[in-house]
Amino acid sequence: MEHAFRADRDAYTIGIEEELMIVDPVSYDLKNAIESLLEASSDGEIKPELMESVLEIATHPARNTADAGVQLRKLRGQVRDTAASKGLLIGSAGTHPFAMWEDQRIVARPRYQDLIDALRFVARQELIFGLHVHVAVDDPDKAVYVANGMRVHVPILQALSANSPFWRSGRTGLMSSRTPIFRAFPRVGIPPRYEDWDHYCAEIDFMVRSGVMEDYTYLWYDVRPHPRFGTVEIRVCDAQTRVEHTLALAALIQAMVKELSERYDSGETLSDVQWQMLDENKWLAARHGMDGELVDLPVAEKVSSKTLARRLRDRLREHAQDLGSGDDLDGLTDLIERNNGAKRQIVVYEANQDLREVMAEIVAATAP
Template identity: 70%
Template sequence: MEPKFNGPAYTVGIEEELMILDSSSYALVNRIDDLVEDSPHGEIKPELMESVLEISTRPAADLREAAEQLRGLRRQVRDKAAEHELAIGSAGTHPFAKWEDQRITAAPRYRDLVDELRFVARQEVIFGLHVHVGVDDPDKAIHVANGMRVHVPILLALSANSPFWRGDATGLASTRMPIFRAFPRVGIPPYYADWSDYERRIGFMVDAGVMEDYTWLWYDVRPHPNFGTVEIRAMDGQTHVEHTLGLAALIQAMVKELSEHFEAGKRLADFPYEMLDENKWLASRHGLEGELVDLPERRTVPAKDLARRLYDRLKEHAQDLGGADALEGVLDLIERGDEAHRQRKVYEANRDFTELLRDIVGASAP
């Protein structure tokens, strides 16, 4: 495994998994082949299901450049979909789709995945947001990934956007989280001492034949040596592009803070794994409407208060990185509620999933 953590630091890449919908019924449809095309803004590519489309920006120097690319990609797939009487929506789950109706993409990696995981892979009709941030040293990348583990719950709470599943209100803010939890090698990642420790332990798994390479690790945070980034994978897909960009700006600022922590020779606090995982569950259950344990304290605080504290603390880092404007998307989530809250509000008016999806499609447009 050859690490490519050679800079520049703090570049940003954003990946969004989007729903392909019939433009009249808003049902999820297996039409990825109609939508894949070249793009001047980044990549448009298939995912595991033929009803899922992924857009990926190229590495951007700052959030302004990333925002331009992401809006361009959303605009392009929206317009291409309209040509085929389709629509594009963004959320953590489709409110009434069933996995039994989805086809697996005809790509060797995905066929291998289904062959290995069976039902666990087939039922994964979920839509996530992944953010990559460039790091310029392999040991620093491990330090950042270790430090990001404590932030996973608040990132999930901020991004919670999947309160419905298979035509039912689940009572969760992020239903996507427990669905994906059925996969192996997911969730809060292990703590690694340094790059050599990571390389040795991942090499053990590859040599044992349980996975092909490190990309078969689907942890909430992982170093990505081929890209020279730390990738954060914990979030639900966001309906409003401003919220995607706000979360990306917050994550970029977190990576900068942790990188400077490493460069100063400081050690990370040692939080119990089970407490990190419990906080993640609380975030999935309640989103921003609930409480999280305020580590290292042994008390709970409103998730919105914790998010506000992080926003205030990291605002200067975001300013230094050119992401202050994008970071305002996080403030909107704090002040007006996560998107799961917004979905419930729209649905409760008439208890009409078609109306909810029409709203999601409209709000997903850049």
């Protein structure tokens, strides 16, 4: 399989993709209006997603989160202003609190129409919004090693980023309702462990030849090598309302990839962690967010999510500083001490039991 994992490119460059809501300014309902908002941007890409009420923005590769943050703020500002010129608003969270998937139109793009044809209800009800972070890696075997190693970090990233406590006008009891909604898709969640690049290619080739998918981009795992970009892509996070939280998570992910890459270079073997326990930790993170506990793998002991997040932040701080992302890593403290987006939504809701107030708060904080 062709790939862009090359030693002659800058390692650890970062790219950020955010899925945003298109919102009516009076009712705060979602609006099927993507085609009117698509336009060129010198600071990244503005693209459609599966549904006409969803907008994706993506930065160009950046050296660190400081550079990526400049792009991301401009992109959010651009789509905010474009939306305003059409009488619309932009919002960012893992789910819209009261929207119904039955009211959403599918974009007129062959990939997404084919996806609906293949997955039917499973794809139609996927009214969710995610944050994807790409980090460049300079060798294909290293990319597989890093993706394997990132699996143990998926649950804490889930807990930190949880930002979807409401779904279809109801409080679900989960901090990330987006997680079980997306779990209905095939080829999602914690990925299998691959031995090396050749093993990864052989597995993908078998799936393509068997006709279950067209290419590797139809693997929607929480973390995956992305051969065309030469990156490891982390896909587990809910979309973040505040841009500083997006950048804090991206800084943490970039530092994690750097740490794992250096372990690969030193010949260190990864711990063999049971898939079942990785999946269990992810469930605990989606259910409780930062208020719960996770199993501190590979040992069989529970630790609070906040303790684990603090430990990771402190351990990876030097890596983030080396990359120029140290200032944004400090944003994790806000997520840890003042809690994640899900808990903030719940606080707003509990004042008046009004989900439109929740959406108003989301819109106000997305692109101020």
